[in-house]
Amino acid sequence: MTPTAPAPAPVTEATGADIRVRFCPSPTGTPHMGMVRTALFNWAHARHHGGKLIFRIEDTDAARDSEESYHQLLDAMRWLGIDWDEGVEVGGPHGPYRQSQRGDIYQDVIAKLREGGHIYESYSTAEEIAERHRAAGRDPQLGYDGSDRDLTEEQKAAFRAEGREPVWRLRMPDEDITFEDMVRGEITFKAGATPDFVVVRANGQPLYTLVNPVDDALMGITHVLRGEDLLSSTPRQIALYRALISVGVTDVIPRFGHLPYVLGEGSKKLSKRDPESNLFLYREQGFLPEGMVNYLALLGWGYSADQDVFSREEMVERFDASDVNPNPARVDFKKATAINADHMRLLDPAEFTERMVPHLQEAGVVSDPVTSEQHALLVAATPLVQPRMNLLGEAPDMLRFLFVADADLVVEDDALKKLGDDPVAVLDRAITEVETVPADAFAAATLEEVLRAAIVEDMGIKPRLAFGPLRSAISGRRISPPLFESMELLGRPSSLARLRALRDRLAAAAEA
């Protein structure tokens, strides 16, 4: 029953196509930035090396896990274009890929560890442990003291007679544990700093501490890239791996790499409740998956010293875990938006049009499905808005005026301010001029030429004040796509109707 001598620790030498990484979230809550960043880096690592990404679900905590959360995880992965080779939904040779369905497998491994003497039953309560530390003059906050390590059968029977059910703990080796972290280099944990930890609950159910390394071992995972929060559990996992090797469950230890924390704008760790941590909020605001992936990659990694806008393919081409920065990254919504804006400009115009549609439908600007007239208008309007939007969510405000009936156009208060000394005269003149433009010549260039000559040159009104009232009349807003192009899209009858409507309204207001 004595533990086996410290096993040598053969670390994986897998390279290239033999590399197997995994993403193994717990389905609790909405996907957040740190989690998704971890998925992305694992994916990039697999794709860069031509290896495999395994997607496993760690749903061992029935109280917190939810099916809804599971589906959100799938949604997030698919939206971002992070595909996996084995795992939930797609299957594979090491399934099932949901831990809630792997109970028998764990019991089998637990039996082997028990027979090998690597885990032992422990009856101490937290209070008893603290009390023993106090009695010995040690800090009561110290962890488990190992006092159940060598219980005799009589002692165990006595505890059971008291009605106590034991948990099972792993025997930690009494030596320093060193490993080469892929992002941080060599890390050593001192002997004795990590107490024997619980791997099986008193009710017989295995804990994350057991199940996570066991599945990694069984699934042949060669590289573990995960959050820094798991750094200090690495010595425990290495110890467990050694035990698994000695009982023949696996034969190598994976390499580990710990990704930096993702912090909120304050400085505090990004909690699941912070809006900026919620991936779907970015999507709702109109982030492109391309922009999101790019920004996520920047949370700890960089493409090059002087280029931070890049494609998914470029990331795969260059990604290397050893280039990941070890210090924590803060989420910066403005920077994320700026990165997204660049991807908006990079999009093929036809594609840009399609990407706007869901946001326009959501806001009720266009119908679902989009009519062919609406679609034609969107296609024509795309070049006007593509260079001036940062987020797809800006589309409704930008384009609404093109889709409402003239009578329903709302001229915002803001658009009624700063219109110059005599906006009625400006509108009157504009109406007169537009009326002279024949329907078949109703194009942006002509409109600009005619209106500029009349209002700017003839009336002597500065361009800003000459076109401001027209913009308000046409779009109902102070800020809009370019005026003449907008008029062209709207057409002659609508343009005139809107100019007249605002003219009449302002004239009436002046009377009163």
Place this chain on the structure above:
RNA sequence: GCCCCCAUCGUCUAGCGGCCCAGGACACUGGCCUUUCACGCCGGCGACACGGGUUCGAAUCCCGUUGGGGGUACCA
């Protein structure tokens, strides 16, 4: 308490001993362009936490201090 990680402009970072009195991006800011708003272009502000070493030479290596963060659960 103990263990572990981290430390360059406000933020993300480049830098892995001389190319750096520190480069890029976002933000901020001055200007140009301009029918609004954007885009684009030109310019500005702005950092090696501190103290010791090592070295001909340190942002880069070592030690300490300080400051952040995490772990120390029958959560994951």
